[in-house]
Amino acid sequence: MASVKKKICLIGSFAVGKTSLIQRYVYDRFDEKYLTTIGVKISQKALPPITDSNDGQMIQHTFLIWDIAGLEKFDSVVANYFRGAAGALIVADLTRQETIEHLSPLYDRFASASPDAAVIVLGNKLDIFKEDKQTLAALKAKAADFKSELMFTSAMTGEGVEQAFLKLSQKIGCRSE
């Protein structure tokens, strides 16, 4: 069976829940206490094997999930964090509208480093979100700008987390649609 590793980046402002989303997806756990991430931490998650439609060979994909610190400045090192990614989850905190506004420069930087990568916009912290139309409209507009899908997640309850990674794996061809 062939083995393929794919780099996936989680990007977004500080404290939007990137680390928690990875913790939920990879280890199925959630920690109430917030610890800021420094630099980058890689977690691995093996996906169920799929059959290659061209040669019928079984392929085992593994996500190398990059948990990248909430970035305030961009330089060549940050471009290296994003380089060679197959996909990204771009995360906003539904309870902090400023984190939606910060998505555009992050996306632009990511897209210039990895132009062919698949992208999904996530509105996280759904469990404490008091639905308001302005936030939803802003987030939908961002997803449309990035020509990406918009999904909603709660790392705390787990709602939508597995589905978001599943959708991303389908978009980058690690799973059949």
Add this chain to the structure above:
Amino acid sequence: MSDALTQLLIYKNLGTVLFDEQLQIVEADKRAQELFVSIGQRVHKGQLLDFFPELIGSEEYIKQIVRQKENDFRLDFVNRAIDDERAAFFNLLVLPAQKKNHGLLVLENVTDQAVAEQESNQQRYELFLYKRDPEFRKQFLSESILGKSEAIERIRETIQKLSKFPSATVLLMGETGSGKNLAARVLHYSSMSADAPIVEINCAALPEHLIESELFGYEKGAFTHAVTSKRGLLEEARGGTLFLDEIGEMSANMQAKLLNALETKQFRRLGSTKPIETDLRIIAATNRHLQNEVDAKRFREDLYYRLNVVSITMPPLRELGTDIMIISEYLLKLFNVEFKKNVKGFTEEARQLILGYAWPGNVRELSNCLERAMIFADHERLDAAELVISGKQAQQGKQSAQQWVVPPGGIVLEEVERQLILSALEQSGNNKSKAARLLGLTRDTLRYRLDKYQLS
């Protein structure tokens, strides 16, 4: 690699991994090996990407560096778990190697720097949350009352409940230094918005006429030196909390005026006829037993009931058991920062001394004791000998047995007994009955020991 570069790498403690065009490791130097051993891993020959998955996705770019078509590739603060609790951080830098068609991965351990940055970012984030999120504020403040004992848990619970009633008057009682001031602030900040004022007045620190003008304010010309009008603390605290510390020391006259302001919810500045509405919470604190003061007619009963809507009694330190060590460790951290020291904790003897002493001055006394010890501390751990505990305790004559700690060098028990008898005789002016009382002995027993030690 040139000698100068090799020297530089050694000097900066940087490890290097040489690899070829197929990204196969050719050689890892001793420092690279050591850096990886420190996180429980080993670098040996094999695929570079197996040891450094952080480079996956950038293979083509790295091959360009090997071919000297690109200059470098850098990743900062790459996080590697040592175990569930700890992580190490590395900076990775890929450069073209001197050897043709080879690359050099330079490794730098930046764990200390990353930890410092993590702490700084964490504080920035907590400050952000503190200002923005009332729930976080409550949690954060609640944790600032240190301890895990039942008594402290009860205090936290009570404050948590009271935080939902921002207008409820609260009376804080407890010995001096037991944390009434801290509890008042936690209660205020848990109940109110981050910018609501908390205004404090110490009723024992000011004479009566000054307390009156401080509390109620005055109009220009109200008395000889009133050259301008001034708002009183009852006005300054509007929308927030007025903290009346040491309320038990307030004069009877002022008690009556304060009661009137609390009951009518209005007051007048000195020299003014215009009433001003009050809109605030009162938190009062005292180290006196106010009910006793009422019984002794030194405190107005009606004011007592007005203030005692909800009361919280702060437990003395001696009743907190091992919480004393939690507080001590916290103070140690503070003094480490203040005095730029790196004292890591307490020796077992110091621990026993702290736990055994009664701390009549409570946290204030503990803090002073540790501050004094930290000024002179030059070891990794504070020792019992460095803790100067007030002589007051000995005078109280009720020292617990736990307080006596055998020094590491040991003692001669009979010599200690002899010295104690001499000390008692000295204190009693050679009066044997008084000396026996000081020692908790009968006169006959003392006489026997005086004979034994040839002191009679």
